[in-house]
Amino acid sequence: MAINEVFDLSGKVVFVTGAGAGAGAGLGVEFAESAADAGADVVRADINLEGAEQTAESVEKLGRKALAVECDTTSIEQVESAVAQTISVFGKVDVLINNAGIADPVPARLHEYDVDNWRRVLDVDLNGVFNCSKAVLGHMVQAGSGKIINIASMSGLSGSSSVFPIPAYNASKGAVVNLTRELGLQYAADGIQANALCPGFYRTRLAGGAYDDPDFVAAVTAFTPMRRVAKAAEIRGPALFLATSASDYMTGQTLVVDGECLAK
Numbered sequence: 529m530a531i532n533e534v535f536d537l538s539g540k541v542v543f544v545t546g547a548g549a550g551a552g553a554g555l556g557v558e559f560a561e562s563a564a565d566a567g568a569d570v571v572r573a574d575i576n577l578e579g580a581e582q583t584a585e586s587v588e589k590l591g592r593k594a595l596a597v598e599c600d601t602t603s604i605e606q607v608e609s610a611v612a613q614t615i616s617v618f619g620k621v622d623v624l625i626n627n628a629g630i631a632d633p634v635p636a637r638l639h640e641y642d643v644d645n646w647r648r649v650l651d652v653d654l655n656g657v658f659n660c661s662k663a664v665l666g667h668m669v670q671a672g673s674g675k676i677i678n679i680a681s682m683s684g685l686s687g688s689s690s691v692f693p694i695p696a697y698n699a700s701k702g703a704v705v706n707l708t709r710e711l712g713l714q715y716a717a718d719g720i721q722a723n724a725l726c727p728g729f730y731r732t733r734l735a736g737g738a739y740d741d742p743d744f745v746a747a748v749t750a751f752t753p754m755r756r757v758a759k760a761a762e763i764r765g766p767a768l769f770l771a772t773s774a775s776d777y778m779t780g781q782t783l784v785v786d787g788e789c790l791a792k
């Protein structure tokens with residue numbers, strides 16, 4: 529197979545959650561645009577419909593079909609409705625990218641951590657992944673193929689307190705990494721691959737605009753061996769690897785793209 533065919537998504541339908549951060553912002557936007565660039569039609573499901581619609585235009589500009597759906601991934605009913613809309617418009621979901629996520633609203637050590645914030649972070653960052661995977665997997669099993677990419681974090685493979693205390697994020701992303709292993713095992717014989725992608729520090733709108741704060745950027749830059757924060761677009765290549773036939777013999781695994789933070 530020619531190498532450009534290995535990375536080709538022509539005829540595929542990619543469903544990305546959290547792809548409504550707006551043009552030029554958010555890893556979900558990068559996933560959606562790179563999938564369209566590789567030939568896929570793209571569904572953008574986000575709690576922020578306006579953002580999803582805005583960025584759906586960028587998919588259409590690339591000559592692909594786009595569907596923007598308002599969807600809070602913590603609601604199984606909204607997720608099932610978004611997947612049902614996708615099936616009625618496109619007939620299938622080939623790739624699910626579980627990207628919607630939030631950071632700890634107020635970083636704090638555990639004994640001072642707000643209980644509602646704990647529940648909210650786990651609800652979005654872990655339960656949302658469960659809801660979307662549950663809604664899509666039946667269709668993938670029926671089709672005998674599919675790929676799930678769970679956007680975890682390097683914070684799911686280590687603690688973060690040397691930078692800031694984010695226990696709910698660490699707990700939920702760690703759970704996503706291990707859920708990915710279990711999904712890989714459960715569906716390996718069904719032609720479905722599930723892998724986790726663990727970014728380091730990427731400039732997006734995560735954490736209420738933390739990447740606009742020079743002190744935050746200085747701290748995470750100093751923590752990163754490569755001594756820079758990644759551009760959001762730098763996630764495109766690793767995601768495309770996991771979304772295409774390039775990764776057909778890989779499942780239940782974790783791909784870390786973090787400027788070497790975890791190697792320390």
Ligand SMILES: NC(=O)c1ccc[n+]([C@@H]2O[C@H](COP(=O)([O-])OP(=O)(O)OC[C@H]3O[C@@H](n4cnc5c(N)ncnc54)[C@H](O)[C@@H]3O)[C@@H](O)[C@H]2O)c1
Nearest residue numbers: 546548549554555575600601628629681729730732733734
């Ligand atoms: N930016 C980073 O440095 C970084 C590092 C590691 C992991 N991640 C992960 O990457 C993913 C994307 O983050 P980002 O940096 O692009 O953040 P972002 O804040 O720019 O984008 C997140 C998107 O998710 C949407 N969203 C939030 N809650 C939702 C919900 N309940 N239902 C549906 N959509 C919802 C938001 O509206 C937004 O469009 C997250 O899972 C995040 O944890 C980001």
